[in-house]
Amino acid sequence: MLNAKQNSTNVPNKSMSGNARYNYGHYINIGFSDFEFVQSKKREIELEQKYDLSAVLLHWQRSASVVKAVNYLLESNLFKEIIIWNNNPNINLGKTIFEKNNHSLDSIRIINSKENLKDEAKYRACAQAKTIACFYSDDDWDTSFPLKSLIADFRTDPYVLHSVTDPYTFYTNLMWTYFDNEINLHTGFSWIGCGSIFLREYAQRHLQYLQIYLKDHRNLIYLSDVFFSIWLNDIPSQFNMNIRHLPASSTDASFSSILKFLQYQHESSILAIRILEDNLRQNQSNDTNHIGFSRRKNRHFPYCIKSSNPKDEFIFYTNILRIDTERIPFNISKDFEQGTRHNLPTESKLSFFSSHTTLKAVDDDLKTCWRSGRNVRQGEFFAIDFLYIQTNLSFSLTIGHTWELQKNVDMNLSFDGLWWITYRALKGITIKSQNSTSNEQLHVIVFNSTQFNAGFHSFRFIAFNASRVSPLGEFQVCDIKIITKSPITTL
Known part of the structure; x- marks a missing residue:
């Protein structure tokens, strides 16, 4: 007999059973207990209270844009x-x-600087925050639409940098990753200006790093964003989104338009990884004033590509990447330009990713689909995070892959994305077929958790896992829609 503790796992890409299928209507399937629900809901509320946020904005010349962003x-x-x-x-x-x-306007605090500190000012502002985490965006980006999703994602994994970027930059950042297990190097690049969340202590530590490691490169401190994500030595969690400018942001020159910006960015990208690699390769200093870089991974979850829907109601994500980042060879003596503009994606590599990215599963357009691009492998999954624990949720999933493939995946539910239980019944699940405008057959699956077996009415995460090797084709998800959902409840 199944129970939550015997059949849970900390990642959704492991099967709860070697035989899990959709046709388990006659099986006894025990879900989450009332105690587990109450404890998980308490934990969710505790995380909301613990990781309260301060928002940080920089002002230079675009006052109208700052006003819009503050609104x-x-x-x-x-x-x-x-x-x-x-x-x-x-x-x-x-x-x-x-x-x-x-x-x-009581929550607004303005700091007038005596000089233009450029990027460094972001970290100085966050270092003074009253909360233990900061949200940051540049004054020219509209970050209103993925805010709830980004915050919910951060609170599930608060010890990594969370950011938002566009598909081209996301793919580029996959290429700008560095791994060397011998020295505990496992880092990647991300801009933070399109919307990001990070711990205040990371900003405070970064300011110390700048003074120690860039004391002979003072001109590069202004580009400290280039160093920030790399020096965290943890792959950032990045949303793949269609980002958009604020209406009032088109006037006045941006920081990136200054003379020698590209030259300084190139120098900074090389110096950032060289300093980190050298520091990790050396034995840690016994000097008590020495501030070394972290050697351990802090993330709770595997690296995934994520997109939130336009209404900011849920996050669609998958661990199927177009690049196996951990297998990218890296040797500092010859690969020091790996994270520079000398290493940008070609159109041939980018084309499929852009056409079938995770955004296509949440764009309300049945003509577009997220596609994995190859046969599904064991351990791969796609999943949905509904941002908070929901009860009696009803939603639809439109798939373009074969029904035979869908029958060979496990459907797993979780409160926190770490511990999962497989739902083995057909109760609450209805399937119908329809033709798309391109005359391809789609399957619309409606999940009504009100009708699920006892113990499965409440969950936050749902994952569809390929727990076996399958030659049945690629995943294709064309649409996800919430039909009904419960209001946010407190205990």
Whole structure:
């Protein structure tokens, strides 16, 4: 007989049983207990309270854009405070520019800098936050639409950097990863300006790193974003999204347009990995003032590609990547330019990814589908994170792959994405076929957890796992829609 403790696993790509199928209607399938539900809900609330957030914005010349960004942040009601660091010493920024806003301005804190610190200012602002984590975005990006998803994702795995980027940059960042198991090197690059969340202690530590490791390269401190993600020595968790500019952001020059920016970026990219690699290769210093780089991975989850839907209701994600990042060879003596613009994706490599990326599963368009691009391998999965534990949820999943393949995957449910139980019954699951506009057959699967077996009415994560080697083709997910969901509940 199954129970949660005997048949749980910390990643969704392991089978709960060697024989799990959809046709298990006659099996006894015990789900989560009431105690496990209550404890998981308490844990969810504790994480929300512990990881309260401060929002950080930089101001230079685009005052109208900053006002627009602040309005979005205030309307979201997701932040304990909003810190605006004014990098322009010629402007004394005050709250008067926000007075047309209908929200209280009490949560806004403005820091007027005596000099333009460029990128470094982001980390100085976060270091002064009242909360233990910060949300940051540049003043020219609209980050309103993935906010809830990004925050929910961060709270499940708070010890890694979480960020948002576009498909081209996401693919590039896959190429800009570094692994060397001999020295515990496992890092990757991510810009943070399109929306990101990280711990305040990481910002504080980064400021120390800059003073220690760039004391002979003061001109590169201004580009400290290039160093930040690399020096965390942990692959960032990145959302693959269609990012968009704020309407008021088109005026005034950006930081990246300054003279020698590309040259400085190139130098910084090389120096960042060289400093990290050298530090990890050396024995740790006994000097108590020495601040070394972390050698251990802090992430709780395997690296995945993720996209949230336009309504910011859920996250679709998969561990099937177009590049096996851990198998990219790296030798510092000859691969030091791996994370520079000398190593950008070719159109041939990028084409399939762009056409069939995870965004295509959540774009409300049945003509477009996320595709894995090859036969599914054992241990691979696609999954949905509904952002918080939900009860009596109903949603539909439209797939383009064969029904034979779908019958050969395990359907696993979880409260936290770490411990999973396989749902073996057909109760609450209905399937119908329909033709797409391209005359390809699609299968629409409706999941109504109200009708699921006892113990399965509540969950946050659902994963579809290829637990066996299958020659049955590739995964294709064309649409996901929430039909009904429960309101957020408190205990």
